[in-house]
Amino acid sequence: MASPGSMSLDGLSSCSSSDSEFHGENAEDLSFSELDAIPEFLMPCAHQLKSLQLDHNSITVLPRSIAMFKNLITLDLSNNQMSHLSSELCSLSFLRTLSAKNNLLDTESIPKDFGSLQALEILNFSGNGFIDVPIQITELSRLRSLYMGQNCLKSLPSEVKHLTRLQNLYLGGNQLSGIPAEVGQLQNLACLVLCDNQLQSLPPTLVSLRRLQSLSLHNNCLSTLPPEIVSLNLVELSLRNNPLIMKFVQEMVHNPPSLLELSGRTIKSEKVKYSHHDLPGNLLHYLESAHRCVNPKCKGVYFSARVEHVKFVDFCGKYRIPLMQYLCSPQCTAAHPSVQASESDTDDDDSASQKIRKVLLG
Structure with a gap:
């Protein structure tokens, strides 16, 4: 030794x-x-x-x-x-x-x-x-x-x-x-x-x-x-x-949409046709500024009255991290979307999912 x-x-x-x-x-x-x-x-x-x-x-x-x-x-x-x-x-x-x-x-x-x-x-x-x-x-x-x-x-x-x-x-x-x-x-x-x-x-x-x-x-x-x-x-x-x-985790306050926003949402969600002959330029610009609700089951839109929502996403299969996303309504969930998707809209689901992924990873 x-x-x-x-x-x-x-x-x-x-x-x-x-x-x-x-x-x-x-x-x-x-x-x-x-x-x-x-x-x-x-x-x-x-x-x-x-x-x-x-x-x-x-x-x-x-x-x-x-x-x-x-x-x-x-x-x-x-x-x-x-x-x-x-x-x-x-x-x-x-x-x-x-x-x-x-x-x-x-x-x-x-x-x-x-x-x-x-x-x-x-x-x-x-x-x-x-x-x-x-x-x-x-x-x-x-x-x-x-x-x-x-x-x-x-x-x-x-x-x-x-x-x-x-x-x-x-x-x-x-x-x-x-x-x-x-x-x-x-x-x-x-x-x-x-x-x-x-x-x-x-x-x-x-x-x-x-x-x-x-x-x-x-x-x-x-x-x-x-x-x-x-x-x-x-x-x-x-x-x-x-x-x-x-x-x-801060308190999130939802501002109710204005009559202008409600009208714009209806036009976009119902796909009402319009042209520059029907509306003044400022309203045409407003309608073009619509944002798609990130809920893949919802086909609604919002303009300025969005709802901040926290979704906890599985990470590595062991725990969850918070993801900020913007919804069109406080009641908008996967089970109860504010605007129900039609069969013709299913092709758009992937783009919504990619948008969520971009917020999480980008």
Whole structure:
């Protein structure tokens, strides 16, 4: 059996970092211990430890002595007052999980050689003061999960495309107004959390995320979605509190049609013949401005007195998304159309369906 110091990186993928691996002499839990440094009593056995929990203390700077814990696989530094990570952290060549959430870290806190932690698979920097994603993080080729929620991120670097093994990307609670198209190159991504940001649009390259199952977009500024998103085989999609949803749930008021509109509707629906000899130009122009009711079972029209209606359409066979459509009457439904279609009108059904599809996808 190889000693801990001779373990190769190639063997890491077959190792489990479950809680059962760390117990007794190879794990130390010093959370909630009112520490401001790593205690000296740990140093004699530092090389034996694989798991070290220092969360919920008052450690402001990760000391250089962390280098003595050379066989660590899991390190938890969460909920301290840490503002700096020493470069000695980068000597932990077997480290697979690093949690430093809820501290005072920013881009300048990260060692220049942080990208040398090539065994790192899980990194949690949520709840800190990052304005941008340190470029060193994009050099972590084995990273599977990256958590940077509740920071102050304004952008995501295009170099994120290098994290080809990434499965979970959590960026909720930041100040992102967009994400780069390169996110679409993260072929293994299964969960993408972008909620509670300032997103105004999404790149169409998201269609390339064929393994994506969960997409969280709630509490943003999205008024449209890229048409390509319908091809994703999502299990979870969260869109609440975006303009494209909020406008569907606002109170919708129907203005009754005027006598002019009622007359125009009758002329168009009953196919009354008329010409420029019969009507003045302004009425001819008005009649030509009629819009077809999108209900495929209804052959009615409207001019200005339309009814905003929300229809929830099946999406990916797993959930429904709202579709705004305009009907000629509040009572107009597929079961009870305002103007019944005749057999000669059935050829027009396809055009109405295409119109609904265009509103949904375009």
